[in-house]
Amino acid sequence: MSVSKLNPRESGEHIVKHAQHVRVLPAGIEKLTQEIVNGLKERRISVENFSQHELHPNPNSNQEDNSGAADWVFVLDTLNFCFWTPNNYTKYKVEGYTGYFALCAAVKRAIKEGVDVINPKFYSKIDLETLENIFRSDDGETKIPLIQKRLEALHEVGKVLIEKYNGSFENLIKAADKSAVRLLELIVEEFACFRDEAEFAGKRVSILKRAQILVGDVWSCYRGQDLATSRISNR
Template sequence: MSKVRKSAEFVASKSTNVTVNAEGCRSMALAIKQRMSHSHYSHSNWSAHTLNPDMNTPGVVDWIFTIDTLNFSFWSDEPKFEVKYQGNNYTGYWSLVAAINRALDENIPITCPMFWCTDEFNMELIRKIFRSENEASAPLLEERFNVLREAGEALKKGGFKSFEDVLRSLSSSNPRSALAVVDWVTSNIGSYDDTALYKNVKVYIYKRAQILVGDIWACFHGTGFGEFEDINEITMFADYRVPQILYANNCIEYSPHFHDKIQKKVMMESGSCEEVEIRECSIWAVELIVNELNNLGVNINAVLADFYLWDTAKEKEKENTRIIECHRVRSVFY
């Protein structure tokens, strides 16, 4: 069992603010099975997103590495940070992807890790890349500069020019291991080391490290750079969106105090007891859903389940379906 899965089980057994509802998870699994019987869902859905590249795109591994190094804290209230790209306006996570794609179209080598180590890469450039269509600014701009600089320096120190080099190096000693990739990024790049102390026990969450592996696996359809024998050891990616859909389907429940705090949009501290509980209990709830789906004959892992739940949450948002607020935290970890 992976460190993240063990941590999720432990926190779920001790949690007081968030409770995993096993019966709700079983019902959710049945609903997902019924929905999937009408529409096929696989890692191919990743490349189907308009802004995502496919496995044949030059430099796609470094593109994914860039996106997932920056993939944190794009939630906002009105007005939302907004990026215009190819005639469309994007908010949330997709504003990040649009901003990076726009920068590449403008011949800014933003997905080159060695560029992050140069003087040309600076805060002025970051502000240009993340310019908005309205008065709202992208949150944590200085932190975005810092995490890219840190990641570039980590690769450079290891003798790597690109993240492809890291994957090749790891495959020589840990053939096709997703957990080896997670271990490398969390050990060498501080912004990926997503852990916390919960009831005096160190727990692991690793949202961005795991989604990095999941995105590579999905982009390459489980082949080439994306061939990981232990992909099923990866858990869901504990963020803001998935807890919303889990709560809406009674997979997780909140104490009255915690529910009130979320609805009032009270900011939480990264690593606080409440924040750890909502993230780890979400991981454990998805584990129960995945196990139930597999028992029902649906061949799925937590990566695909997370993609499905995240997409479903975004669909509900577009439909203006009323669901609980997301919890508020500003963090480089998600």
């Protein structure tokens, strides 16, 4: 018998209702809400901040290394998972950055070095040694966490893009027909590594965190300006 799958909003409600060891405190939600509102008012939180960050692609820039912004964003979010290290371990750092931004720094460094890291034809067949060199750390010893999983993810998504979308994530965006919801569905349908689902309390729940981040990052990067044939709405 198949288990019905809940979307992320339904999943959150179901998990909260049936959780035995974790509680969501209303006071915490209120505190976070105020922090977000204040961040928006003070412009610490803004969609403009994405492309303004030196480690993110900016499609409005004339710099040569900002070509293929959508494919660049796709690679970043394909690999945007698990940077956690225990307190007594050395943190993974690239050019002084830790966590997600260390990943961004490594990808941008590779592009500057002439590595075709945002091309599916390259990363669908990349070997572990090459990937380890791309993500080499400042100290030359600390490894990016879960390097094998990242290798597998790149192989998986690269093959799908080559076989079904002529080797470009931009074509998948266009297939979404200007709909953010449809883009989310396509990402989850096409790429298993973006499909964070599990069975919990009799239901199949889904979080789809990175898929939602990817949709948001694409919009934040372009804001409906450069990728004219694939502007994303909230429908």
